[in-house]
Amino acid sequence: MSKSVRLGVIGGGQLGSLLCMAAKKINIETVVLSDDKDGPAKNFCDYFIVSKYENNEKIKEFISKVDVVTYEFENIPVNFLNLIERQKKVLPYPKINKIAQNRKLEKTFINELGINTTDWIYIKSAEDIKKNRHLLPGILKSNTLGYDGKGQFILSSIDDIKEDWCFTSDYILEKKVKLKKEISVIITRYLDGTTSYYEPIENVHKNQILYKSKIPAEISKEISKEAINNAKKIADSFSYVGVLTVEYFITENDKLLVNEIAPRFHNSGHLTIEAFNISQFENHVRAVCNLQPKLIKKVSNAEMYNVLGFEIQDYKKRTLKENEFFYDYLKKEPREGRKMGHLTILKE
Numbered sequence: 001m002s003k004s005v006r007l008g009v010i011g012g013g014q015l016g017s018l019l020c021m022a023a024k025k026i027n028i029e030t031v032v033l034s035d036d037k038d039g040p041a042k043n044f045c046d047y048f049i050v051s052k053y054e055n056n057e058k059i060k061e062f063i064s065k066v067d068v069v070t071y072e073f074e075n076i077p078v079n080f081l082n083l084i085e086r087q088k089k090v091l092p093y094p095k096i097n098k099i100a101q102n103r104k105l106e107k108t109f110i111n112e113l114g115i116n117t118t119d120w121i122y123i124k125s126a127e128d129i130k131k132n133r134h135l136l137p138g139i140l141k142s143n144t145l146g147y148d149g150k151g152q153f154i155l156s157s158i159d160d161i162k163e164d165w166c167f168t169s170d171y172i173l174e175k176k177v178k179l180k181k182e183i184s185v186i187i188t189r190y191l192d193g194t195t196s197y198y199e200p201i202e203n204v205h206k207n208q209i210l211y212k213s214k215i216p217a218e219i220s221k222e223i224s225k226e227a228i229n230n231a232k233k234i235a236d237s238f239s240y241v242g243v244l245t246v247e248y249f250i251t252e253n254d255k256l257l258v259n260e261i262a263p264r265f266h267n268s269g270h271l272t273i274e275a276f277n278i279s280q281f282e283n284h285v286r287a288v289c290n291l292q293p294k295l296i297k298k299v300s301n302a303e304m305y306n307v308l309g310f311e312i313q314d315y316k317k318r319t320l321k322e323n324e325f326f327y328d329y330l331k332k333e334p335r336e337g338r339k340m341g342h343l344t345i346l347k348e
């Protein structure tokens with residue numbers, strides 16, 4: 001029997017945990033590199049290494065233990081990924097991180113593929129906003145390092161610009177879209193170029209944080225097809241390997257716009273664990289470890305609810321019905337807005 005691949009995972013949060021669980025199911029060992037000694041993935045991986053990116057001894061140990069490296073979040077310094085890449089394969093390829101962690105590069109890249117995004121402009125000063133008032137009401141988003149709505153400011157009108165604002169970093173200004181719906185498409189691409197995808201998932205956000213996901217998405221066949229085709233186009237253009245998520249807006253006038261891309265499995269795809277024969281996590285493991293692709297088959301319709309902050313205490317006491325599946329991420333401290341777990345409900 002051939003030796004199985006050992007997978008390195010950068011990041012020890014809930015996405016890393018769910019990835020390790022999927023790997024275990026198919027006998028792939030995992031080594032997690034986390035900068036947090038309490039990272040929940042320590043409960044689900046085979047080896048847990050706590051280190052900052054600059055701790056050379058620990059990083060050497062991580063690299064020596066694994067055959068291929070992947071990651072649970074995109075905001076990892078690209079230099080660090082390049083350093084690992086000199087010794088071990090890093091998948092998805094780090095060139096996509098450079099783009100996915102920078103909104104300006106991301107939107108430029110998407111637009112150059114001929115795919116629509118919101119109207120946007122790169123902003124370095126209050127003056128830049130004043131020059132682009134046609135984008136108001138809009139959302140000012142930090143160009144790098146944003147997640148769950150962090151680093152975002154709603155600008156209703158030019159009066160919201162304060163004279164004493166100083167711009168220590170760069171931003172983009174995006175026109176606020178009148179949203180009919182939000183959806184995501186999760187696609188897997190293998191080394192040989194084979195792709196497989198889940199049907200679009202419908203997402204509801206509250207305070208810019210994902211609240212609920214569901215399938216089937218209530219959208220037209222045309223939009224569904226366009227969303228899947230765009231995701232394929234994006235994945236192919238990178239010769240991408242692994243799971244890629246594309247977040248979309250559908251406007252009031254039924255226009256499909258890419259919101260952002262995530263070079264990874266995604267919160268909206270947690271329902272794939274129960275609703276399909278193969279989850280987004282197993283798909284990712286199979287693709288980056290170069291295992292046989294597996295045909296995706298739907299098992300059930302489903303809804304997924306995120307459990308935030310102190311809500312976890314009530315969820316832990318809940319009696320689950322046979323169609324309900326609850327995940328506690330085992331995070332030490334609940335904090336307001338922090339993703340603590342999720343509940344998937346299978347539906348008719």
Ligand code: ADP
Nearest residue numbers: 118139146147148149150174175176177205208
């Ligand atoms: P993050 O990187 O934090 O996920 P997003 O850009 O995806 O940031 O924004 C989070 C959520 O905020 C979106 O899913 C959407 O609900 C809302 N949002 C963001 N940008 C816009 C916009 N231009 N128009 C309307 N809603 C928006």
Ligand code: MG
Nearest residue numbers: 148247259260
């Ligand atoms: Mg988002």
